[in-house]
Amino acid sequence: MISIRTASPRAPLAALTAAMLLGLSLAPAFAAEPTATAAPSATATDEASARDSEAGVRFKALYTREWKWRQAQFAGGDDEDVQGQASSRLPKVDTATQAERERYWAQVLKELDAIDKTQLRGEDPVNYEVFRQQIQSLLANQRLRGWEMPFNSDSAFWTNLGFTARRPIRDAEGYRRYLGQLRDIPRYFDEQIDNMRAGLVRGYSVPRVTLTGRDASIKEVVDAKLEDNLLYTPFKQMPANMPAAEQARLRAEAAKAIDEQVLPAYRKLLAFMQDEYMKQARTTLAAEAMPDGEALYRAKIREYTTLDLPPAQIHKIGLEEVAKIRAQMDQTIAKTDFKGTFPEFLHYLRTDPKFYPKTGDELLMRASWLAKRVDGQIGNYIGLLPRQRFAIRPVPSDLAPFYTAGRGGRDVYLLNTYDLPSRPLFNLAALTLHESAPGHSLQTSLAAEHEGLPDFRRYTYISAYGEGWALYSEKLGIEMGLYDTPYDYFGYLTYQMWRASRLVVDTGIHHLGWSRERAQAFLRDNTALSEHEVQTEVDRYIGWPGQALSYYLGQMSIERARAKAEQALGQDFDIRAFHDAILALGSVPLPVLEQRADRFIDESRAKAAAQRAKTAAAAAGSAAKS
Known part of the structure; x- marks a missing residue:
């Protein structure tokens, strides 16, 4: 499924408080005269709003900047669910880039921790927890050097190129970008091979026992004729509104790129996998058997x-x-x-x-x-x-x-x-x-x-x-x-x-x-x-x-949340409304989901009480008229 754009996707978080999920102010109350229950002074309200505004503005600026940077970092990278930002290159994965990513996300986390999350309002408390979980995950993977194992028995960086090849391309500019990615495969594969070699040296690799046959998808590209080559797929049927001469020119460029860049890179990767990786990969199975395993x-x-x-x-x-x-x-x-x-x-x-x-x-x-x-x-x-x-x-x-x-x-x-x-x-x-x-x-x-x-x-x-x-x-x-x-x-x-x-x-x-x-x-x-x-x-x-x-x-988390809501609301429980509330979250940490369910219970009680009051008032009005 969709990743947060890292070689090993998805991460931890702290649970939200119920007050934060309900959007309640956690600022201290200001005392009024003992004999009256007064609202906070205008000055106090203005000060709280200013704090709200400052925290919210800083947070939005931070996540907007980081998201834009993150998309640029992984531009041109695809997986089975998501097409990366359009690019004529594949993502950089060399050690210098990995170090830069670690420094960047460490700084983002530092800036995030400096924001007073109790001053966030509306949807921002949830946004904060989700964003923090993502950054912690991305940073943890960098620090654990997860990029030294850029594949597993389920998926791999080279098979992801197949998803790119199968996506429709609609215009000449899209074809030129794709050709740029084909020409960039040698550099991309060399960086991945360097990373995997470093992983082998320190005992950080895919277990050897799971590798049998995993080179077949590389070999298929190496052995295929041009028309059958997976990476040539977009050129088999090109848009009908594209001039025939341009189609022919682009096909010729693709044939040249596959012959001169793609196939040599795949042959090099195949040799590396067969002669080095599959022979030197660790014989242990447990994650805890790897460096810093626990x-x-x-x-x-x-x-x-x-x-x-x-x-x-x-x-x-x-x-x-x-x-x-x-x-x-x-x-x-x-x-x-x-x-x-x-x-x-x-x-x-x-x-x-x-x-x-x-x-x-x-x-x-x-x-x-x-x-x-x-x-x-x-x-x-x-x-x-x-x-x-x-x-x-x-x-x-x-x-x-x-x-x-x-x-x-x-x-x-x-x-x-x-x-x-x-x-x-x-x-x-x-x-x-x-x-x-x-x-x-x-x-x-x-x-x-x-x-x-x-x-x-x-x-x-x-x-x-x-x-x-x-x-x-x-x-x-x-x-x-x-x-x-x-x-x-x-x-x-x-x-x-x-x-x-x-x-x-x-x-x-x-x-x-x-x-x-x-x-x-x-x-x-x-x-x-x-x-x-x-x-x-x-x-x-x-x-x-x-x-x-x-x-x-x-x-289990969703079932607990539903059971709690059903028990609390009884006949007022609405299954459609419950599912809508859960699905409207997007994708969130489990503690956030369960806190949202608590908020759903409060909202449903209030709605049911209001409806009963409305019904009672209508009934009373009818009785008075009669």
């Missing part, structure tokens, strides 16, 4: 969960949740009339052909039908819906072998049609709810369309909130009636179990020293994930410490 893993936990929880506590929460879900799974199996043990039921699900699509098109069409069924229900659960629409497309072939089952962004829900015997249909409803609507596509679109928020909240992504909402969306499928059979419901439960198991597996690997085999066995024994998914998912957790923790902890 601090690194705690930083990743804060980054991805926005909570300061010790790994042992997260592991315990995971085991407790796994036990709860297992009991629900057993009850669901009983409804299928299956006669056998839990392992036998999992074997049945993994091996019976009736549970699997016969073609990629069948999988895509089933997902499309589920998405349309959600369209018919969504208005009952969410009041404000986004204008943005999403497409459903297969995961590109160069990514598919090591990619997750699906991935959702603002404009696309990517569905993996590779290895169809590992893509069960009973999981598809939960997957579609998570990745498209009301999950990632809907949430990120609403955030981007929220013009009342500053850009650093509209276009960034905090994993605990985003993944928590998407996992909560799977649960909304129960209320929407999307799980038609006990097998579909078991698919939902296996996805819940999968995310609860991540709490156990991630902390098991990175804190308790679990082996890859033990982690795979835990997923295999507790979920109905296919063997292919078990292997790719565990490798993802090994190479991406902490990210897997965000999902279930995020969902």
Whole structure:
């Protein structure tokens, strides 16, 4: 999902007070005469307003300046969700630039801490906490030298170039910028290689066991003929309104750039990966086994969960949740009339052909039908819906072998049609709810369309909130009636179990020293994930410490907030209004989300009381007339 534009995205924060979220003044009250309850003097009010204005102006100037600088730093860089600021170059990633970024964000944090946040009003208290979390995350990654590991088993800097190549280019200027990026690949790859070499020297690398086959996406570019080369994609079909002579000239420039700059750079990267990196990468698995490992893993936990929880506590929460879900799974199996043990039921699900699509098109069409069924229900659960629409497309072939089952962004829900015997249909409803609507596509679109928020909240992504909402969306499928059979419901439960198991597996690997085999066995024994998914998912957790923790902890936070609101409001609880309040936040740390829910309770009580008073007054008026 969308990052905060760093090689290793997303981070910690301090919780907001209820007073700050409610926008209440925390300035000291001024005493009036003992015999009267007077308002503050005009002078006192003016002084408070001046302080408000000064703090708010300083804060806005700071985040505006930093956001502009941040976008310039990463101009030309793409990932699967976000296209970077237009540029004819790729981002600089050399050590001097990394040092500059560390100094810059350290200064920003210093300036931010100098602002009296108790004097911020309106939306700024929330803006402050979100912005501070982002800067802390960016700075922590710089200090931990995260840029020395610019890829993992899930994604890489070279595969991100494929997302750039697949984006539509609409005019000649766009093609010239793209050609500039192609010509800049040698410099960009050389800097990345230098960084990875430095990581190897100090034992900071992707674990060797997860690297098998990860060079295939590089080799595909090296071996492809020009017309089939991924990076030539934009030139295959160019805008019809572009003169033929100009199209021919641009294609010739692309062919030359690919031959003279791109292919030599990819060959050099392939040789480095095969001859050095894959042979010298660390043989350990745990994040805590790397330099400053304990601090690194705690930083990743804060980054991805926005909570300061010790790994042992997260592991315990995971085991407790796994036990709860297992009991629900057993009850669901009983409804299928299956006669056998839990392992036998999992074997049945993994091996019976009736549970699997016969073609990629069948999988895509089933997902499309589920998405349309959600369209018919969504208005009952969410009041404000986004204008943005999403497409459903297969995961590109160069990514598919090591990619997750699906991935959702603002404009696309990517569905993996590779290895169809590992893509069960009973999981598809939960997957579609998570990745498209009301999950990632809907949430990120609403955030981007929220013009009342500053850009650093509209276009960034905090994993605990985003993944928590998407996992909560799977649960909304129960209320929407999307799980038609006990097998579909078991698919939902296996996805819940999968995310609860991540709490156990991630902390098991990175804190308790679990082996890859033990982690795979835990997923295999507790979920109905296919063997292919078990292997790719565990490798993802090994190479991406902490990210897997965000999902279930995020969902638990939203569920706590909803349960508290339902209990407090009773018949006055409005599910659409609750979801609108949560979604209007954009992407925020979990403590901010829960504080917003407290504010929602107060607002709803006030609204309900006002409505009852209005109704009573109307009734009294009618009685008086009669």
